[in-house]
Amino acid sequence: MRSTFLLTAGLMLAPAIATAQTTAPAAPATAPQTAPATGATTAPVGTPQTGPGTTAPATTAAAPVGTGTIVQALPSIPAHATLVRLLTAAKLDAQLGGAGPFTLFAPNDEAFSRLPAGTLDTLLAPANVASLTTILKNHVVPGALTSDQIKSQITAGGGRATLTTLSGQPLVATIDNGSILLTDAVGNKSYVDKPADVREANGVIHSTNGISLPKLG
Template identity: 40%
Template structure:
């Protein structure tokens, strides 16, 4: 009985990984009502997304445009405007002030992994590590990547959990995964 249960779990896992991996080779999804081109870099694509205007403004204010236009590879966990709006009132305006640039840079850099990690890669790493894979970000944060039931989640250093809502948006210098929460470092 146990052997057949294990076989069912193993087959389900293989099928889940295959389904997620298949997405990686499909045409890039639309993000924020705009097509995303695999030949453009992270910034050149992000500026076209109506769902990421706050993120783009923050990246500009933090002086990270040139970094994210660089060769990478990067995995950017891109919070939507709604994710930023869910922060306590006044937080975004406060972060965009010049005197808070260091804090803004820290927060944004915690959304960037210095490698190209597709959803299938994240799923495999999480499975290989018993369900949770810890990853270091460019900002020095530690994020917990989980994959279950065909969904990828990210837990930040404060215990906040973001869901990947659009995975595997391929860029010339990496990949973007759209998320529904701003990831926060321990400060």
């Protein structure tokens, strides 16, 4: 029953995901600026600036670490209400509210809005909780990984880093146009679309513009 639903869900989800979430975030601004603009630096996060007029290496200040959990923080992040609803339905909010640490790649509401009509209702049906849980776990990686740390792993891996999710399946992280690109086990792609890490006591949240599926069937 579960494998049949997973295969059916995959057939419903994959076409929308494959065609609608591969747009990279806007490229960083390259024109001179009188003051730093949030999310518009011209060098990767943490890269020293060595241009004229620089008196000291410039780095992006680390985001402050919150005192709550990633589950408690998620509702306060704009455009993630659908993911909050799904995590609650799958009862993953209890696990992700634990000690962790975890890294959550959090699809935004727009990513879910592109799914075929009726898909969310199907996933939320009580009989499909186990399958929904598997799909959601494919967005969670053990350990608290900041963007800088993921980029360091990508560099160390010769341009790619394989992150094993709680579903047991991989997400492959690469860099595209300065942004972190995630490719799931069936070839769907999504981008980390926010430059700042949301850091909490038990992990890190990265907003993404697409859904990452496990291999189904």
